Amino acid sequence: MIGLIHYLLLATILFGIGVYGVFAKRNAVAILMSVELMLNAVNINFVAINKFVQTGNAIGQLFAIFVIVVAAAEVAVGLALIISIYRLRKSVNLNDFNLMKW
């Protein structure tokens, strides 16, 4: 029987992969994708807790939809930034962007 704990585990694993991706990847697009993973891990938590703990209304689902909407906008802005910096630097590798170094 699949219960709350499985959903939370899945979300934790997904979030962990996202965190790992954000810190370990050097490609800006990959980092953006990792951030999406983390957001989706949160979405899973929202929906699962709405289903098992806070029954009787759909606030969790509603929030998940909000997150998806915001994430879509965020991805659009993020990709635009990446394209812009790619045109300037011919690179999407974060190691090349250290203008603010001491």
Place this chain on the structure above:
Amino acid sequence: MINMQNILNISWLIPALPFLAFTLIGLFLHRWPKIAAAASILAIGGSFALSVPLAVKVFTGSPEQVFEISARWLSMPGLRVDMGIMIDPLTAVMLIVVTTVALLVQIYSLGYMDKDPGLSSYFAYQSIFAGSMLGLVVASNFGQLFVFWELVGICSYLLIGFWFGKESARDAAIKAFVTNRVGDFGFLLGILLLTIVFGTLNYSELAVRLAGYNNMAVLLPISILLFFGPMGKSAQFPLHVWLPDAMEGPTPVSALIHAATMVAAGVYLIARAFFIFSQSPQAMFLIAVVGGFTALFAASIALVQNDIKRILAYSTLSQLGYMVMAMGIGALTAGMFHLMTHAFFKSLLFLAAGSVIHALHEEQDIWKMGQLSHKMPITTWTFVIGALALAGIPPLSGFWSKDEILLGAYAGGYMGLYILGSLVAFMTAFYMFRLIFTAFFGSNTHGHHSHESSPVMTIPLMILALFSIVAGFVGSPFMDNIFGHFITSPGAAHHEASLPIMAVSSLIALSGILLAWMIYQKGIISPENLRQRFSGIYQLLYRKYYVDELYAWLIAVFVDGGARLLEWIDLKIVNGAVNSLASFTGWSGQTLRYTEDGQVQTYALYLLAGVVIILITAMWAVFAALV
């Protein structure tokens, strides 16, 4: 015929006219020195012309009547200062003295300062001085008095340092200003204490509130603090050091400010505030002792000085001490009387000395003069008249006033001060005639190249000589002592003239002159021998009891030492704290900047680390609560 009441109503013009002249000269007339001088003399002449009928009006009325008008000048909680005019007999006497001497000195200055490039500013300063001095005299309250008191102080500073190209003149001006600060600080404290305790600064209101007030714990500090003012302005020991140095100024300035008027302001203040001082016997005793000591101290220094102006300066100190002593023993009438006669004969002496200095091209050493009587008869004889008046030879003015002080001391039971005063009278006669026999008659022939000064200088001398002869009669028994009838105050002592005292003081003065004649004219006793025999005392007197050296030493040790200590604290401790804080901040910035490597992921890592730390702390708290 001028309506007499009108004179009182326009009496505010007396101080205002010279101020107007000052403003005009400062703004417009300074380009034309002759016109500036004319404006200044016209203004003081106008003040004089107003003062005379005013004095006539006051002295034909009753002694008690007081004319007073005032307007609020500044007011704040606990302090109200009015600007006003108060005319009573005391004021009238001062007005006559100040306007007369100032007018004559300004006319004389036309000749003396003839070639000076700074003539316009000289007359501008003279005007503002005259205005301030007259404002001080007519002041109706202590606040106004203090304002003008400071104004005459700054005029004194400007005029002492008038030839500011000379370093000695600059130093003397600063010395005068700083020494007066010490006195004025105490004076201001006294005034503030008055307004705190009695809630007013007005003389007549204070007199009413003080009547019957006998809290000595308040009156004594007030009296002593107020006396600090006269101590600075009238150069009483130990604040006397500035006056001899003030002789660096032009000689007419010395005559007007540092002999006749400004330095007498201190004595005038004691007379004005007599109703305060007379209530505390200890303060009166202190005043008498300080005055008497200054008189003797300065007279002894004058015995051995060689500079003609310095001899006169120490003589002024000594005579101011006399006046202060008179105030201290309660002889207010005698003190003011001496102030008046002294103003005339001492300004005469200074102006005559200026005439000599002018003729000898700035030579001031009496040993480099001699036989001036042939070449400069008017100067010589007016000087002799001034000296006779100062020495107290009857019937010249100085005799009557000095005699009244000695009488006051004798009859008041101050035997010590009477003997001291007589001794000073003897010394005065001696040093004045030492000066005369050496500079005007002596065997030296340095004076042969001199010439008599122009009439613009000699006529003021003759007028002042006339005053020096006759001014004493107003206080003499021949004229029913009309002066004492008007100038008096509750609590002021008054004594009938006594013939033995007069005879004794005349003999003392004559013997002083005789001794000077024997030593310096006839050479019966050689001055060289005296100097050799008493070389220790001679040095002590010649170096002015080493007071200047003592002050220099005290300043070097305590003021400079304190400054060095504070400098060290400032540099090492205050600066050190600020600097180490700055360098710590700089060092931490230098170190911490290596955390900023420009990589977004590094920053994200810091963020994650923060989140983890917060999380661990929170969980620790939760677990601790559970266990």
